Amino acid sequence: MNAIYLDNAATTNIYKEVIEVMQISMTENLGNPSSIHQFGRKAKSSVETARKNIAKHFNVSAAEIIFTSSGTEADNLILHNAVLNLGVTKIITSKIEHHAVLHTCEFLQKSRSITVEYVKVDAFGTIDILHLESLLKASEEKTLVSLMMLNNEIGNMLPMNDIANLCKRNDALFHSDTVQAIGHYTIDLQKTMLDFMVASAHKFHGPKGVGFAFFRKGFGILPMLHGGDQExxxxxxxxxxxxxxxxxxxxxxxxxxxxxxxDYIESLKVYFISELKKISEDIQFNGLSEDLERSGYTILSVRFPVKNEMLLFSLDLAGIAVSGGSACQSGSNKGSHVLSELLFNGEEDKTSIRFSFSKFTKKEDLDFTVLKLKELL
Structure with a gap:
């Protein structure tokens, strides 16, 4: 059976070089980094060297990088700190954010009685910057804006510098879930004035279960996990x-x-779009995912002109791994909260699928997928 993986926004396969580095570490780094003996010091030195290396990619100091178990933990750490430690009483976000942000904001709203406001988005998922500005100017509360750099479902890119500058002019903190962007786009944090940023290694061919949070220098951090003095x-x-x-x-x-x-992955996306359009002129693309300038090159969210509840399952049977997007779709217990926010007038009932690519995706994979879609549709 075919084994075609087009779900790289969910996770990526790990580089062989990464596996080799980890295997060597498992052999050579016996010690606990908190131990003061030579084995602990060696492990600690390895961790701190990695911290410095990672910090250099974003033009920040090593002290501004905190290692976590995931992007979700990093988002939680940042949002909890904003409220419990930095005096934030209002969070502005959007309804198409990752649940790591949305559910945490909901929790903080209930448990800490903070205000949570949602900036408007249009039918393509574009943030209404004028509305964001009005929300920022509406009160003098200590405010944090939390908007993701690259939407994990529809691929929309946020105008980061515009949002960062708007936040600075209004004395608001700016947090961005950058999980889908790190490893795919350069981010110079001396030019883009983010206060908080997150990463998850398995989105750029690293291991699962590790990520980091960036806290700009000057912000103290209260731990969510207690019991030691690590990080x-x-x-x-x-x-x-x-x-x-x-x-x-x-x-x-x-x-x-x-x-x-x-360049390679973008060429695959362009090719796939053209081949999908040959199947049917009625195929549409959710959000801005067809727009190569305003969407990430790894993600394409496709809305088919039919309701086919078994399409995702049928593709899986054919050896093609993708992610679903509509509420009625087999394999999806809950519908996409992102598409539910954007689609109306029956469009939300049509079957949507997110295809996401990596450097290991082959043109032949896309050809077979198109062939199978023709059969199934």
């Missing part, structure tokens, strides 16, 4: 040494070949 007191828990070194290696590879990989 300079920001996160109690023994560091996942081998995974951290794997993440460092994966990020290094990603940025060494970023432009080459971008």
């Amino acid at each position: 300079k007191g920001a996160r109690s828990s023994t560091e996942n040494v081998h995974a951290i070194l794997g993440m460092d290696k994966a990020l290094s590879i990603a940025y060494d070949v970023l432009q080459k990989d971008k």
